[in-house]
Amino acid sequence: MKESIQEELKAAHEATSAVKRLTDNAKQELLRDIASALEQRVDDIIRENKKDLERMDSEDPRYDRLLLDEDRILALSTSLIDVAGLPDPTGTLISRKELENGLLVEKKTVPLGVVGVIYESRPNVTVDVAALCIRSGNVCVLRGGSDAWYTNSILVEIIQEVLQHHQLNVHIVQLLPTDRAFVSELLSATQYVDIIIPRGSQALIDLVREQAKVPIIETGAGVCHTYVEQTGDLDKAAKIIANAKIQRPSVCNALDTVLVDRKVAKDLLAKVVPYFQESSVKIYADEAAFSILKALGYPLLELAQEEDFGREFLSLQCSIKVVEGFEEALTHIAEHSSKHSECIVSTNADRIDTYMDMVDAAAVYTNASTRFTDGGAFGLGAEIGISTQKLHARGPFALEKLVTEKWYITGDGQTR
Numbered sequence: 463m464k465e466s467i468q469e470e471l472k473a474a475h476e477a478t479s480a481v482k483r484l485t486d487n488a489k490q491e492l493l494r495d496i497a498s499a500l501e502q503r504v505d506d507i508i509r510e511n512k513k514d515l516e517r518m519d520s521e522d523p524r525y526d527r528l529l530l531d532e533d534r535i536l537a538l539s540t541s542l543i544d545v546a547g548l549p550d551p552t553g554t555l556i557s558r559k560e561l562e563n564g565l566l567v568e569k570k571t572v573p574l575g576v577v578g579v580i581y582e583s584r585p586n587v588t589v590d591v592a593a594l595c596i597r598s599g600n601v602c603v604l605r606g607g608s609d610a611w612y613t614n615s616i617l618v619e620i621i622q623e624v625l626q627h628h629q630l631n632v633h634i635v636q637l638l639p640t641d642r643a644f645v646s647e648l649l650s651a652t653q654y655v656d657i658i659i660p661r662g663s664q665a666l667i668d669l670v671r672e673q674a675k676v677p678i679i680e681t682g683a684g685v686c687h688t689y690v691e692q693t694g695d696l697d698k699a700a701k702i703i704a705n706a707k708i709q710r711p712s713v714c715n716a717l718d719t720v721l722v723d724r725k726v727a728k729d730l731l732a733k734v735v736p737y738f739q740e741s742s743v744k745i746y747a748d749e750a751a752f753s754i755l756k757a758l759g760y761p762l763l764e765l766a767q768e769e770d771f772g773r774e775f776l777s778l779q780c781s782i783k784v785v786e787g788f789e790e791a792l793t794h795i796a797e798h799s800s801k802h803s804e805c806i807v808s809t810n811a812d813r814i815d816t817y818m819d820m821v822d823a824a825a826v827y828t829n830a831s832t833r834f835t836d837g838g839a840f841g842l843g844a845e846i847g848i849s850t851q852k853l854h855a856r857g858p859f860a861l862e863k864l865v866t867e868k869w870y871i872t873g874d875g876q877t878r
Contacts, residue, residue, distance in 0.1 A: 467644045470603065470636055471654040474576045477601045477633040482573060488628075489597055490546040496624045497542035500589070503620055504535050510612040511585065518609055523776040524583040526712040528610055538589045545593045545843040551865045552599050566872040571865040573599035575656035578648055579846065580605045580670060582662035585613040590844035592621050592635045598864035601634050603655065605648060607662075608640040649674040659859070661847040664774070664800075679855055681847025684714030684802035685774050686832045689791045689817070691808035692723040696730050698829060699807040704737035705831040706805070712776050714848060715803050715835040719771055720782045721791045727784045728754050735760055743778045746770040750784035772798035788813055795821055801850045803832035824850055824857040 484492070500507070511530040518525050530538075556569040577600050581587045588604055595602040606614040618637040625632045638644060649658060652675050660670040664683045671678065688706055690699045706717035722730050731754050738745065739760065746766040747755055755763050770781040771794070785791045795804055805827035806817040818826050825835045825848075835858065837845025842860035849855040855863040 464639060464641070467638055467647055468651075470633075470638060471576075471648070471651045473633040474601050474603045474636055475654040477631040478573070478575055480631040481596065481601055481634050482599050484596075484599065484630075486550045489550070489599070492596060492624065492628055492630075493542050493546035493593055495627070496589075496593070496621055497539040497546075499620050499624050500535055500539045500542070500617075503616070504532055507535055507613065507616055507620075508532065510616040513612040514585075514610050523712050524609065526710070527583045528585065528613070530585055530613060534586065538586055541590065541838060541844045542593050544838070545597050545861060548597065548843050548861055550597065550599075551862050554865075556867065563876050564874060565876055568870040568872075569867055570870060572868040574864055574866055576601045576603060576654060577864065578603045578605070578651075578655045578658045578676065580645065580648070580658065580660045580662070580666065581847075582607040582666060583609055584661070585610045585617060587661060587846070588614045588617045588637070589621075591846055592618075593844055594846060594861050594864055596634065598861055600864055603636050603638055603648070605638045605645065606640065611640055645669075646673055649676060652676055659846055679849060679853075679859065680851045681849050681859055683774050683800050683850075684716070684835075684848065685718050685772055685798060685800040686715060686803045686805075687719045687721055687795050687799060688717050688805040688807065688832065689721040689785075689795070690723065690726065690730050691788060691791070691806060691810060691813055692725045693810045693813075694726070694807035695809065695829075696726060696733055699730055700733035700737060702805065702807060702829070702831050703734055704741075706833055707743060707780050708737065708741045708778070709831075709833055711778050713833075714774070715832050716776070717832060718773060718775050718780055719798070720780060721785050721794060722751075722782070723788075723791075724750065724784050724786055727751065731755055731782070732758060738762075741778060743780060746779065746781040748781075748783045751782040754784075755782075772800075774800070788816075792817070792820060799823060802848060803827065803835040805830065805832050824848060 554571040558568045560566050579591050591602050621635045622632040655676045658676045658678045660667045661681045735758050744762040746764050748766050752765050766781050801823045803825045804821045804823045808814050814828050837858040837860040840858050845858045845860045847859050849859045
């Protein structure tokens with residue numbers, strides 16, 4: 463049994479010189495070749511993914527996140543092409559000035575170095591992170607979950623084969639063992655790792671936050687609300703709610719709680735019910751919403767408990783609360799939001815402006831589904847995750863944020 467991952471971490475650190483030397487064109491060509499390799503190995507990837515799927519209950523909310531079919535693999539290939547086409551975020555001149563003593567002082571963007579990512583159940587993250595790190599001149603060490611081991615292994619194998627074909631250090635992208643004992647070692651590897659990014663459940667994020675000695679950037683869990691204010695267009699509201707909950711319920715930007723003003727609650731819920739009933743969405747309703755939904759004959763209904771508000775469902779379930787008005791909605795969101803994505807459906811310009819300014823979240827929406835909080839949907843290419851913190855990166859954490867700053871000072875013999 464392996465006792466340490468020090469060799470892997472040291473190899474990653476040493477590989478930074480190889481990826482830093484790559485030209486812009488070389489990085490683009492490398493990503494395009496990885497995209498082509500994924501397309502050529504679709505059947506192999508599906509075969510390995512099936513091994514992982516067979517070990518997971520199909521009713522588990524993580525099952526959909528784990529699944530890679532042909533369409534999703536081809537989408538990953540497309541995202542690689544998209545990332546290749548984005549501007550190189552490194553080497554950008556941020557500022558330039560000449561001091562009175564003749565020193566030329568410049569500030570430029572440079573790669574972070576070695577990026578460690580800890581994630582669960584989502585093999586697409588393997589490809590997305592590798593692509594973003596290569597494009598930004600970084601090395602990545604990936605610690606996926608044991609439930610996606612076979613899928614992650616073949617994806618990294620394909621990427622490393624392309625790296626080898628390009629005569630590059632294969633340790634530019636590495637998959638670490640899933641043994642839990644190695645997590646602490648990764649989180650403490652300040653000598654070799656420059657940043658850690660956790661992507662997954664709140665429990666995973668809390669673990670990383672508590673144990674990490676390496677600096678971290680959190681990509682948080684999503685507890686997302688849609689608030690229907692009394693002036694909102696109820697037909698639009700029902701479609702927005704249905705899309706945010708049903709289109710892909712297992713992802714972090716899916717809707718978890720509906721808040722609705724009492725004055726329009728009955729009419730709104732009557733419009734939402736057909737969508738939810740068709741997709742068998744289970745509702746945890748407060749007393750007011752429960753009464754309305756019961757009268758409407760909604761079958762999958764349960765009286766909400768306090769813990770059902772502020773809960774990330776990741777499945778075809780959600781909570782609904784009737785509020786007395788705008789201020790109560792703001793208070794509820796402030797208390798229960800994970801600061802990921804929040805929406806208001808309204809036609810009242812003043813309340814919209816107040817909501818957009820007052821709600822503390824990485825992304826706030828007016829009259830649109832929270833499902834758009836995504837690097838690809840925002841035109842950023844692939845993403846590592848959605849950051850809910852406020853330092854360095856917030857919202858879709860994509861290519862543009864995988865850099866830091868460096869000062870370049872040019873002199874001609876000056877001394878101080």
